Every structure is written in C-alpha cells, then in structure tokens.
Amino acid sequence: MSDIKFDKSTIPDLSGRVVLITGGTGGIGAEITIELAKRNPARLLFTGRNAKAAETTLGRIRSAAPAAEKAVSFVPCDLASLESVRVAADAILAQCGDDRLDMFLANAGIMAKPAGLSPDGYEVHFATNHLGHALLTQKILPLLERTADLPGGDTDPRAVGWKGGNLDFAGGLRTTQESALLGRWVRYCNSKLANMLYARELGRHHPKLLCFSIHPGVVSTGLVADLKLSDRLFIQMTNFGNIVTPEQGAFNHLWAVSAPYESIEQGGFYEPVGVLSSGKGVKAKDEKYATQLWEYTQKELGRFM
Template sequence: MPGFDPKKDVPDLTGKVILITGGTAGVGAGTVIELVRHKPAHVLFTGRKAKSAEATIASAREAAPDVPVTFVEVDLANLASVKAAADKILAQLSRLDVLVCNAGIMAVPAGVSADGYEIHLATNHLGHALLVHKLLPLLQATSDLEGSDVRIVMVTSAAWAMTPKGGIQFDRLKSQQDLPVLGRWIRYGQSKFANMVYARELAARYPKILSLSLTPGVVTTGLVTNLGLVDKAMVYLPNIGTMKTPEEGTHNLLWCIGAPREKIKSGAYYEPVGDLSNMSTKASKDPKLGGMLWEWTEAELKQWL
C-alpha cells in the first residue's frame, strides 16, 4: 500500500481491546502510541521490565489521555512468567480483539532459556505460542460477538528463509543448537520461520479468527543498532536504501491490525505495507511441517495450559 499514512489509514478502533507484546521500545512502542490515537477501548502491552514501560505509557497518555493503557510484565523466555502474565490478562479482560505477537530477540549468542529450549525459539515462538493458547478461549468468545473482527498477528522477518535443513530441527530444540557458520542467524531464522508457519496453522485450525504473519521490514531499532560490527554489516549492506525508521517499521503492523478484513488473506505472510508475499522455500512448502510444529508445541506446552 504505497503512501501509507497511519493517521489517515488506520480506522476508528472504538470498542476494541488490543494486546501487543514487546511494547517497551522500537516498533512495539511506536505501534502502541499510534493505536491509542484511534480510540480503542483498551491497549495492553508487555515487556520484561516495568521501568522500561514508563516512556511508552507517558507517550501514549500524551497522544490520547482517555484511552486506558496497561503494562503487563512478562519474560517470554520463561514459560512460568508467560503463564502468570496470561492469567493476569484474563483476570482483567472480558474481550480481546487483537493479539499482536511482536516481541523478540535477534542473532544473540548460543544459549538456552530457563526451561531449556534454544533461546531464539523459546522467546520468539514458544513463549508466544503459550500466550496464544492461554488467550484463545477469550479470543474465540470475542469472535462470537456481533460485529467482531478478531485477529492474531505474528511479527516475523524475511530472515525466516534462513533456516537449518528441513526448516526446524525438532530433535535439537532442547539445546543451544550449535550450528556452523552463521549459527546465530540460522537459529533466529528458524524461530521466525516458526512464527510464520504457526500463524498459518492458527488460521487453518481457528477459521473465525483472522491469523496472519508479517515483516515490518529491516528497521533501525535496537535489534539492529546494537549488533556487533560484522552482524551489523550483514544487515545494512544488503538493505542499503531500504532500511526503515522505527516509525516506518510500525506501518505494516498497523495495516494488518486495521485493514478491512476482506482485504487480508488469513494465514498469509505480508511485506510492507500490506503486500501479500509470494516468498517461499522448500521448507515453507512442506505440507507436513505446520502440523509437526503444532504437535511439538502442544506437547511442550501441555504442563503450562
């Protein structure tokens, strides 16, 4: 959608309750601040530290003093923390119209989460999957309301094409998953691939909910600017002239949140702004992989549901 202008192109959101993960900085914070200008009933956002949320809350209140904005502390790499946060959210809300799974880490050194999973997969996929499953009953109940338009938006990356052989190495996800050259990027790509495939599975299994994935583009947020010199060069050099500012990075999220439902294909992957992507790989076309990821995720999350 050329010339996207959120102030004109995001519709009135009166009555909607929206939850965004990773709203303390970058694209997530910018999305929260823009959304409140369109009069939703309530915007909630998550992050790891309450102190980091203060700037987002202050800016949102300045933009729209009458819109309630709530911070929920959560560490997505810790499933006990995700469960506690989801229970807190459920205790507060009677409806949930939009869930945006935006938070994430990128190209960090090899490591495992508190629960023993590869750290990118744990943070970017598994924590979000638990949050989705805990909130699904509320999302489904909201979808039954007259005039509702319930959405789950997974923020992924074009890096989802950079996966290990087969797309997802299920037998190595409970380890640091040491990989050869570019290992940190391949692990990141695997987690972003999981986000894209999981959105597709959600769309197939819950057709009343509009589920989709998107890339915000390559955005000059801390995820990029805090990289080491070599990794930063890997990001900047192929994207000279196409890098997006943090404000521009919000545009595809805002489009996917607010665009008319009939203009969005459920289960699809969107590039900025609102462009249906035809990007594919051998792994992304594997008809069995989505079901395999779903079943693996269900089994791993069983004790937390």
C-alpha cells in the first residue's frame, strides 16, 4: 500500500455551510461523507444508488458524529439515468431551498464495466461519470452562484470533479465502443478525461465558482473488488506499491475542501495530495477539445434542463 498522508486537523469547521457529495454510500465517498459530518455542517447531502448502503453510511455517522445526524440526508440517484439525475437534483434543491450550497464534490463513478449503453443510449462510463454529473451540476449552478453572491465575504463555492483518451463526438458516444483495445479501460479513461475538461470549462464559463478536478489515487474500493480477476490483477501489476485504502483515497477530496481558496488554480488538476499537475496528455490541455466537449454536453442535456 502507498503511504500518502493528510492532516485531518486542517479540515475547517463547516458551521453554516451546505455540502453535496455524490457516491457517498461506499468507498471513498463514504469516508469523505463521514469525515465532513464531523465538521458541523449546516446540511450535508450525499447521493447513491443503494439505499441499504446509504443506511450503513448513516449508521457510521451516528457513531462518529452523533450531533450531525439531523444535518445529513441521503438522496437516491443513479447517475447513468439522466431522468434519475433530474429527479435527484429537484430533491436536492427542495432540501436546500433558497438557502445556499457551498461545496459540490462530484465523487461517484464506475470503472471498467462491460461494454453497454445507459438508459438514454450513451456509452455507460461516459453517461455515468460525465453526463450524469454534468446535468446535476447544471441544475444546481444557480444555487452555487447565488451562494457566491451572498454578502459578508464568507463564501467560497467549490465544484470538485473526480479525476480525469479520445472522445468521439461524431456519434461514438452513443455506441458501446466495444472494438477498442483494452476497451473497458479505454472507455473508463475517456470518461475521466471528460471530467477534467468539463471542470476547466465550467470554471471558464462560471468564474464565480472555483472549479477543479482531482485524482484520489489508485484506491482499493468496491470499484476494484467488483472487477473480474484478470482486471484486478491488471491493476495490481500496473500499480504495484501504489494502491491506497479508501481512507487514504479520501485525502485529496478532504484537501480540496480544506485548502485556502486562493491557493487553488481555477480549472486545475490535482494529484494526491494537493499537487498541481499539468494534466494527463495533450488532450487534457487542448482548449478546442474542451470547448467541443462543453458544447456537445450542453446540447445533449438540453432536453433535461
């Protein structure tokens, strides 16, 4: 296991703050949710597909931070289904009302799944890891921006995306992309590239918000445990000595919540823990490519807005 470190005492008190995290029902997401619950948030919402797993997270919060129990709530959401995301976004906004939303951590994701399409007809990794989060982001944007405009200066709204390949905008995103060599890994990496590009474009289009993407490291979670043996061995061999626990995998997210606002680069990509990277490959830094993804995404999501 890799020995990455983070001082949890640097996580600020979240009194008065409202935080939303996707994928809080297990793995890294559960660790982040539980850790932030200890910091007295006014409201902490987490999403996931599995209500039973959500109860496990809530039970751990009752043990670790009993005073936070009433502030924490679970919102069912299947990011692969844009209709499910729309319903979840409405539920989130109903709970927040006209109050505020200070931080959005787009943590949830799938990895190396068999070739398939989402209910809306998109390649399933692209649909879950990118489009679902993009729709949720667009739905909550007005509240994030209103929070940025609150008087008093005690606001620093953040949208934190998970790690960011080639994206085939000419119809390929509506196919299973089965033909690619190491197909399931290529499809996964393409969706992560989309996350990186979209975070940068989001910050460019909405400069009131601090938008950036992070890499949690190679984490031993359910994403890995659920893979077939050959894929698990592939991960072990290509990341020998660098695999981290879910608790360690949460460190970069917790850093993203804790770091001074002015110390984070708009649209940046951060390796564990808090290390600014130039990005992975030429495509991750291609402004034209980022614009193309933004325009494609906005067009595809239009009917759900």
